[in-house]
Amino acid sequence: MNKLIDRLNLLSLRYKRFVFDLRGNCLVYTGVVAAYEEEGHSAGFVDLAAVIGHALEHDGIVGAWKDRNGGNVHFASCRLFTDQDSAVRFAHQQHQPTVYNLNRELDVPVALPAFIAASATRAEMAGWNTLVTGLAQPAS
8 A cells, every 4th residue: 555655646746637547557548537526535645545445445546636726636536437428427426527538638527417507696607617617737
């Protein structure tokens, strides 16, 4: 476990965003990634062991990205998809605002369900749009 933590910490220093396959012990370069709901997330390195544990129990994929403001690294247990529609459906079930398309290096917003969009106030929609567009840029 400590080797995995060290490897992910080193990768987070090198990349702004990356996806790592724990079982294959390698970076992932293609596909569409969707994060599991909050229990698998970590801000910084504090809960990285919990994220790794969650990932190993599920799909073996960890995603990491730096936020724009403070440069804090966020880790999440993720699922890798070959098609964007399936990733968006999964992300919607997991209450995630976006999925990340590795092929295009692009955050893809997860559409709000029609009943929420119809009843949301302008301020709520502005908050949602800020959340979706305020995510980190692709790795360089």
